[in-house]
Amino acid sequence: xxxxxxxxxxxxxxxxxxxxxxxxxxxxxxxxxxxxxxxxxxxxxxxxxxxxxxxxxxxxxxxxxxxxxxxxxxxxxxxxxxxxxxxxxxxxxxxxxxxxxxxxxxxxxxxxxxxxxxxxxxxxxxxxxxxxxxxxxxxxxxxxxxxxxxxxxxxxxxxxxxxxxxxxxxxxxxxxxxxxxxxxxxxxxxxxxxxxxxxxxxxxxxxxxxxxxxxxxxxxxxxxxxxxxxxxxxxxxxxxxxxxxxxxxxxxxxxxxxxxxxxxxxxxxxxxxxxxx
Ligand SMILES: C[S@@+](CC[C@H](N)C(=O)[O-])C[C@H]1O[C@@H](n2cnc3c(N)ncnc32)[C@H](O)[C@@H]1O
Numbered sequence: 001x002x003x004x005x006x007x008x009x010x011x012x013x014x015x016x017x018x019x020x021x022x023x024x025x026x027x028x029x030x031x032x033x034x035x036x037x038x039x040x041x042x043x044x045x046x047x048x049x050x051x052x053x054x055x056x057x058x059x060x061x062x063x064x065x066x067x068x069x070x071x072x073x074x075x076x077x078x079x080x081x082x083x084x085x086x087x088x089x090x091x092x093x094x095x096x097x098x099x100x101x102x103x104x105x106x107x108x109x110x111x112x113x114x115x116x117x118x119x120x121x122x123x124x125x126x127x128x129x130x131x132x133x134x135x136x137x138x139x140x141x142x143x144x145x146x147x148x149x150x151x152x153x154x155x156x157x158x159x160x161x162x163x164x165x166x167x168x169x170x171x172x173x174x175x176x177x178x179x180x181x182x183x184x185x186x187x188x189x190x191x192x193x194x195x196x197x198x199x200x201x202x203x204x205x206x207x208x209x210x211x212x213x214x215x216x217x218x219x220x221x222x223x224x225x226x227x228x229x230x231x232x233x234x235x236x237x238x239x240x241x242x243x244x245x246x247x248x249x250x251x252x253x254x255x256x257x258x259x260x261x262x263x264x265x266x267x268x269x270x271x272x273x274x275x276x277x
Contacts, residue, residue, distance in 0.1 A: 020051070022174050026127040027057045027163055028092045030071065034160045044168060047177040056096065060130075063088035063095070072133055081134025089129060089140045098127040100145035103166060105130055105159030109148030112166060114189035116149070120166070121173040128166060130159030192245050194238060196229035 027035055035057045038044060047053045061069040064087075072082040093102065101123050103109075110116070120126050129140065141148050151162045171177050173184055188195040199210040213225045235242045 021054055022124070023053045023121065023171065024125040025053055025055050025167060025171070026096045026098055026125070027055070027130065027167075028060055028089060028096075028127070029057065029130040029160055029163070030060050030132050031130075031158070031160050032057045032059050035164070038164050038167075043172050043177055047171050047174060050176055052174050052176055053171055058092055058096065060084070060088045060092060063091040075134065079134075083134055084131060084136045084140075086137040086139045089136070090143065093127065093129075093143070096127060098145075099125055100147075102127040102129065102143075102146045103149045104136065104141050104146050105151070105162040105166070106136070106141065106148040107150050107153075107155045109150040111150050111152065112169065117166075117169040118173060121170045126170065128159075128163040130163050132158040189241075192241060192248070193230045193234040194241070196226040196233070 029035065035055070039048060039055045039057070044053075048055060060071050064070055070085070071088055072084050075081070075083045101120055103120070103126065105128060129136075129146070140146060149162075149166065151165045156162055178184055184190060186195060199214055203210045203215055211225065213221050216222075234245070
């Protein structure tokens with residue numbers, strides 16, 4: 001599995017700007033103001049300032065043609081709530097000349113995971129469609145290139161916060177978006193496990209102590225403790241990830257016949273190598 005775009009970044013001459021635009025991020029929403037602050041701050045703002053990402057946020061209401069800028073209507077077949085009409089979404093996509101991946105944020109979508117975020121970060125262009133009210137007309141999800149993505153098994157009032165989650169998860173994977181001290185490679189899910197907990201000064205606070213091993217400066221022991229904690233937490237809290245890891249490990253140990261899994265078991269392979277060294 002590709003873990004980042006680092007290898008794909010063209011090495012330009014020294015005189016050229018160090019980073020190139022890697023992602024054009026389009027958002028279609030009823031609430032563009034919600035994105036203004038978020039896209040200007042922290043890692044998302046820094047990625048824009050560095051020229052790694054370009055944001056285009058458009059208002060769904062701008063793609064209506066009646067006096068009241070109507071975006072919704074009552075559902076066919078009856079029932080509670082209002083449904084966002086298809087035409088404004090289709091017209092916004094035409095206007096943006098959006099190409100896949102086009103993500104419709106939706107509770108009924110496929111859940112986003114690390115591999116999904118990596119895939120979207122490699123796309124060059126990504127469009128996020130935010131729903132609202134009771135639902136979005138089903139034809140939007142059926143439009144060419146559109147995929148439904150959920151950020152969890154719960155229902156939000158609108159797609160905006162979900163879109164910001166997706167944007168953040170994707171943009172932090174772009175090389176250069178994180179500072180050197182913020183590497184994504186030690187974060188949870190990067191190698192399939194949860195990451196171990198972190199501590200900083202003071203060594204004791206309100207009776208809570210930093211694990212002794214972290215204070216000692218023995219890097220081998222620290223690495224072993226982190227590995228053990230990551231394994232313990234993954235096993236305890238995410239048995240699904242643990243089972244996947246064990247399956248990948250078995251396939252890796254099975255040798256060349258497991259080679260077709262090679263691209264998806266980098267973490268397992270690394271761990272096997274570490275364990276057997
Ligand atoms: C009130 S919700 C609609 C829920 C829809 N009736 C259902 O049951 O699946 C309004 C909008 O919030 C967004 N949304 C809600 N939950 C979401 C989730 N878990 N992941 C992504 N987007 C979500 C979607 O854009 C959705 O169209």
